[in-house]
Amino acid sequence: MIKDEIQYNDFGKLDLRIAKVIFAEEVEGTDKLLKITLDVGEEIGERIVVAGIKEWYSPEDLVGKVVVYLANLEPRKLRGVVSQGMLIAAGLKTAALLKPDSDVVPGEVVC
Numbered sequence: 001m002i003k004d005e006i007q008y009n010d011f012g013k014l015d016l017r018i019a020k021v022i023f024a025e026e027v028e029g030t031d032k033l034l035k036i037t038l039d040v041g042e043e044i045g046e047r048i049v050v051a052g053i054k055e056w057y058s059p060e061d062l063v064g065k066v067v068v069y070l071a072n073l074e075p076r077k078l079r080g081v082v083s084q085g086m087l088i089a090a091g092l093k094t095a096a097l098l099k100p101d102s103d104v105v106p107g108e109v110v111c
Contacts, residue, residue, distance in 0.1 A: 015072035016088065016110035017044065018100060024059035027079050034059060035081050038069060041107015047071070050083035053095040068098040068110055 019038040027033035032052040040047050049069070068088040075084050089095040 013072070014070060017041070017069050017071045018104045018106055018108040018110065019047070019067055019069035020106045021062045021065045021067065022046070024057075024062040026054065026059065027081060030054070030079055033079060034062070036062060036087070038067075038085075039106045040069060040071060041105060043107055044071060047084040048082065049085050049087055050078040050081050051087050051095075053087070053089065053097070056095045057097075065097065066099055066104070066106075068100075 017040055019040045021036055022039050023037040025035050027035050027050060032054050033050055034054050034057065036049045036051055038047045038049060039045075047069070070086040070088060073085045075082050077083070088098045090098060
């Protein structure tokens with residue numbers, strides 16, 4: 001089912017960026033969460049994201065991957081860790097991280 005329509009200006013509020021995973025580790029006491037450190041380029045720098053993708057990705061699988069990152073999501077504390085954004089993935093019963101199909105540098109704007 002398609003969600004309710006949004007205005008074009010609402011979509012324009014999303015700050016989607018290219019990011020590179022530089023470190024990842026399990027969040028203690030959970031079976032779903034990973035704490036992921038991202039390089040989001042010079043303008044933004046490093047960011048921490050907590051993502052519920054442990055079922056599909058190990059920390060070792062993630063390091064070095066280039067992904068799509070939502071940079072301007074309000075920070076939220078999950079299991080004691082402040083998550084500063086969100087990785088963009090496809091699937092309701094899986095997590096397939098979205099990634100560019102050619103070389104782009106961390107911090108590049110997704111439009």
